[in-house]
Amino acid sequence: MSLPVAKLEEEKLLELYRKMVLIRRFEEKASELRQAGFIPGFLHPYIGQEAVAVGTCAALEASDVITSTHRGHGHMLARGADPKRMYAELYGRQDGYNRAKGGSLHMIDTELGFLGANGIVGGGIPLATGAALQLKLKGSKGVAVSFFGDGATNQGSFHESLNLASLWKLPVIFVCENNLYGEFTPQDKHQPIRDIARRADSYAMTGVIADGNDALDMLRVTSEAAGRARSGEGPTLVEAKTYRHRGHYEGDMGRYRSAHEVEEWMAKDPILNLETELLQDSRVAQQDLDGIRNDIEEQLDAAAAFAEGSPHPDPGEALEDVFAGPNGASSA
Ligand SMILES: Cc1ncc(C[n+]2csc(CCOP(=O)(O)OP(=O)(O)O)c2C)c(N)n1
Ligand SMILES: [Mg+2]
Numbered sequence: 001m002s003l004p005v006a007k008l009e010e011e012k013l014l015e016l017y018r019k020m021v022l023i024r025r026f027e028e029k030a031s032e033l034r035q036a037g038f039i040p041g042f043l044h045p046y047i048g049q050e051a052v053a054v055g056t057c058a059a060l061e062a063s064d065v066i067t068s069t070h071r072g073h074g075h076m077l078a079r080g081a082d083p084k085r086m087y088a089e090l091y092g093r094q095d096g097y098n099r100a101k102g103g104s105l106h107m108i109d110t111e112l113g114f115l116g117a118n119g120i121v122g123g124g125i126p127l128a129t130g131a132a133l134q135l136k137l138k139g140s141k142g143v144a145v146s147f148f149g150d151g152a153t154n155q156g157s158f159h160e161s162l163n164l165a166s167l168w169k170l171p172v173i174f175v176c177e178n179n180l181y182g183e184f185t186p187q188d189k190h191q192p193i194r195d196i197a198r199r200a201d202s203y204a205m206t207g208v209i210a211d212g213n214d215a216l217d218m219l220r221v222t223s224e225a226a227g228r229a230r231s232g233e234g235p236t237l238v239e240a241k242t243y244r245h246r247g248h249y250e251g252d253m254g255r256y257r258s259a260h261e262v263e264e265w266m267a268k269d270p271i272l273n274l275e276t277e278l279l280q281d282s283r284v285a286q287q288d289l290d291g292i293r294n295d296i297e298e299q300l301d302a303a304a305a306f307a308e309g310s311p312h313p314d315p316g317e318a319l320e321d322v323f324a325g326p327n328g329a330s331s332a
Helices: 010-035 050-057 073-078 083-091 124-137 156-167 196-203 215-230 259-266 270-280 286-309
Strands: 065-067 144-149 172-178 206-211 236-241
Touching (some): 010 050, 010 083, 010 215, 010 286, 050 073, 050 172, 050 270, 124 144, 124 156, 124 172, 156 196, 172 215, 215 270, 270 286
Parallel strands (some): 144 172, 172 236, 206 236
16 A cells, blocks of 8 residues: 555655656666667666666655666665766766766666665675665664666675675565566566565565565655664565566567566556556646656757767776776776
8 A cells, every 4th residue: 555645745656756756757768768779788778667676766765776787777766866977888988977987787876875776686686685784883874875776686685685685684674676587588477486575484574575666666665664773673575566668688589478467567657657646646746746747858969969978988997996907906
């Protein structure tokens, strides 16, 4: 059951809406820019899953930290990242978040508490667990959140992290985005259970199923989990049931999914659903929503222009900020 819309102030509701539309349009535009040849490499679009990142991050404090996945743009934007510097990173330019050394799969901004996208499936889970240990040892009330997919819950890193986090009562929230597929493999062909939240039982921690297409439900569940974590009660495993609208990566046509299944989930579009709910309740006017959408278009046009105008990095910097150089020499 989600939070009743009536319980949230308009400003907060519109902020949830704005962030979800920002992610959706950022990703759609990134896809166009990639097709037009501006962005090299792989992109894994987050379209369809926006409510998970936005609802979860809305429950966090600025001092909390998150770890992400190969499908990480949505998490980073939900955390408040600047689309200009994100596009510049995707373009491989000097003004990108990591001066073009992170790219889509390893973009990071520790100042935002965004401890990185991660090309290693399940790789962010022990990082968040370690960050939670640090927060606990420092005596802070901070919380670490790890986002990961259904496929990642078959990795050893998931099980090892949940085990220690529960044993040491670490302030961490494990958010599994169950979008029903690991790459091209449906969930019933890669694991013998449907409800991943059940895996919490093995580690004596709270497991919760949430509607991953409902930002308000994600906000409610995360607020409760963060409350437990901050008061020393340890970790929670949240399973967000959701769906990616597009293929695994840009260019994958997703032909392994039935048209019926895709249609069913398209009808549960998290942005359209929030929009309908807001308008039905007359909490906001259509023109408020249109205004938000127009601002986002302008912001993203400016961001793409910024990326295009940013210089390519100097090839002489290639060995800076890396841990191993030629002959094993460290330049860090
Ligand atoms: C350790 C590791 N194994 C395999 C891969 C290849 N790979 C990339 S994404 C992916 C599927 C991950 O599925 P899931 O965790 O459900 O995330 P989703 O793509 O659905 O968001 C795989 C197997 C990888 N990047 N890292
Ligand atoms: Mg998946």
